[in-house]
Amino acid sequence: MNRVFNFSAGPGVMPEPVLERAAVEMSSWRGRGLSVMEMSHRSDEFIEIAQHAEARLRALLAIPSNYRVLFLQGGATLQFAMVPINLRRAGASVDYLDTGQWSRKAIDEARKSGPVNVVASSADTKFTSIPARAGWRCDPAASYLHYTSNETIGGVQFHHVPDSGQVPLVCDMSSDILSKPLDVARFGVIYAGAQKNIGPAGVTVVIVRDDLLGRADPSTPAMLDYAVQAQSESMFNTPPTWAIYIAGLVFDWLEALGGLAEIERRNRDKAMLLYELFDATEFYRCPVAVEDRSLMNVPFTLGDAKLDPLFLDEAQALGMQQLKGHRSVGGMRASLYNAMPRAGVEALVQFMREFERRHG
Ligand SMILES: *Cc1c(COP(=O)(O)O)cnc(C)c1O
Numbered sequence: 198m199n200r201v202f203n204f205s206a207g208p209g210v211m212p213e214p215v216l217e218r219a220a221v222e223m224s225s226w227r228g229r230g231l232s233v234m235e236m237s238h239r240s241d242e243f244i245e246i247a248q249h250a251e252a253r254l255r256a257l258l259a260i261p262s263n264y265r266v267l268f269l270q271g272g273a274t275l276q277f278a279m280v281p282i283n284l285r286r287a288g289a290s291v292d293y294l295d296t297g298q299w300s301r302k303a304i305d306e307a308r309k310s311g312p313v314n315v316v317a318s319s320a321d322t323k324f325t326s327i328p329a330r331a332g333w334r335c336d337p338a339a340s341y342l343h344y345t346s347n348e349t350i351g352g353v354q355f356h357h358v359p360d361s362g363q364v365p366l367v368c369d370m371s372s373d374i375l376s377k378p379l380d381v382a383r384f385g386v387i388y389a390g391a392q393k394n395i396g397p398a399g400v401t402v403v404i405v406r407d408d409l410l411g412r413a414d415p416s417t418p419a420m421l422d423y424a425v426q427a428q429s430e431s432m433f434n435t436p437p438t439w440a441i442y443i444a445g446l447v448f449d450w451l452e453a454l455g456g457l458a459e460i461e462r463r464n465r466d467k468a469m470l471l472y473e474l475f476d477a478t479e480f481y482r483c484p485v486a487v488e489d490r491s492l493m494n495v496p497f498t499l500g501d502a503k504l505d506p507l508f509l510d511e512a513q514a515l516g517m518q519q520l521k522g523h524r525s526v527g528g529m530r531a532s533l534y535n536a537m538p539r540a541g542v543e544a545l546v547q548f549m550r551e552f553e554r555r556h557g
Contacts, residue, residue, distance in 0.1 A: 202541035204531045205519035206349055206494060207372065208392035212536040215446045233442040238435050247436070250445030257451055260381050260404060267403040267423065268431040268441050273299075273371040273390040275421075276401060277306035280367055280386060283413045283423045285311055285340045292316050292339040292364065297324040297348030298525065299369060307343070314339060324351040326486035330359055341365040341385055347373035347493050349393070350523045352483070352530065354491035358383045365409060373493050374402070375451060376535060377461035385409050391440060393493075394534050396447050400440035451535070460535050467533050467542045468492040474546055480557040481549060484526075498528035504556055505529070511552065517545055 203210040226233050229242060236243045251266050260266065269275070280303075285291055288311065293304045295318035307313045314336045317328035335342060342361040347354040349372040358380060359366070365385025374389040381387065386405045392398035403423070410424040419425045425433055451460060472490060475483045480500045483490065499508060505521075505528065512520050522528040531545060 201516045201518050202537070202544060203518050204533075204537070204541070204545070206393075206523070206530060206532045207390075208398050209394070209532055209534045210536045210541075211396070211443075212447060212450045215443065215450050215536075218446055219443060234439045236438065238432055238438050243438055246438075246442050246445060247431070250441050250448060253445060253448035253452060254402070257375065257448055257457055258379055258381055258404075263407050264381060265405050265407055265410065265423075265427045267405065267426050268436055268444075269401045269403055269426060270399065270437055272398070272401055273369055273388060274302070274306075276369070276388040276403065277303040278309075279403075279421050279423070280341070280343065280388070281307040281310045282417055282421055284365065284367065284386065284409060286412070287414075289338065289340045290314050290336055292336055292342040292361075294318075294328070294333070294342070294344040294359075295320065296327055296345055296353055297351040299348055299350070299371070300343075300345040303343055303345065303369060316342065319353070322486075323484070324348065324353060325484045325489075327353060327355060327489045333359075335361070335364070337362065337364065339364050341367045343367040343369070345369045347371075347376075347491055349494050349532075350496075350526060350530075352485050352491045352494045352496040353489045354493065356488070365406070372534075373491070375457060375460070376464050376493060378457040391444055393532075394536075396444035397440045399437040400444060402444075447536075463539070464492045464533065464535065467537065467539055468495060470539075470542045470546050471495050471497075471531060471533075474549060478553060478557070480553040493533060495531045495533060496522055496526055496528060497531075498522075500557070502527065507556075508552060512545070512548060515544065515548055517541070517548065520545075 224232055281291060290312040291307055292314050295315050304313055316333040316335050319326050319328050342364050346368050367386045368384060370387055370389045372393045375394050388403045391400045405423050410427055413422045475481050481497050483497045509521055520529050522530040
């Protein structure tokens, strides 16, 4: 198999051992004579697959027993709506931190159901930093405080969990969940679309503290109610069975390589290869404040933007794909999710050095 190095921001690179195992099991899962995607979601086989996925996720993140794990659909984008629908108390305000395009989208959706207090924004730095905690104007009566732990487009990441006092903390972790150990007990709700660090698009993981269930208005559509989804063990309707199965294989892979402490060590090591390059040259520039730089998504620009198409073409010819930056930021973006091998980043850095020698 001749695989490219895929630096896509999402859907992102998958671990090769997972793809290989899925290929072996594709048409006959464990000798049962049928594929996972052909199984009834109520069958003993699939229930075992779903329970396995949840158990492995619980073990990886050390999820306390008073949290429910839901496997839903609709992506992180549906969670932008479901969070306020489920957690906003009647008439109350909700707090949001504005650190980039994904938190903006969450804010826009929350505004549809009532008042939103933006506690702080990094718009004035073009979203290249995280506003200092001391300057956040939090509302102690807010139903929750929402933030985005890793801004996939801007390349800005929280390297600590912010303090929200008694107010439940809600986090969109779509692009950095499972990239490092996490203290789940600090949160009310964690959610993440799967297609960056978990598995195929189509499943969304929601981890919710059980005292936050059952707050949705009775008029809420059943599919959008966390309590209904928890009550039915994420099988209120047909769940995304294939995506849940692959997610379970990804969790197995993470566990086998040493869990979240080891993947964090690897992620830091990979990202530093790139960040050290930026510090050693004027030719490449990363716009993000050093202390807020993401280990998952690394945006950078070339000294001369006219060279961008040539850079991308040459990288592509060497088997490095999807390096074009988001249209709103320009330049390049290298996404280094869990499944990106160190060899991919080494190849990129070597190419960048060599490109600079010819054009710098
Ligand atoms: C990709 C992404 C989303 C959107 O996810 P969908 O599954 O497409 O809805 C939301 N938030 C963050 C941080 C993301 O990286």
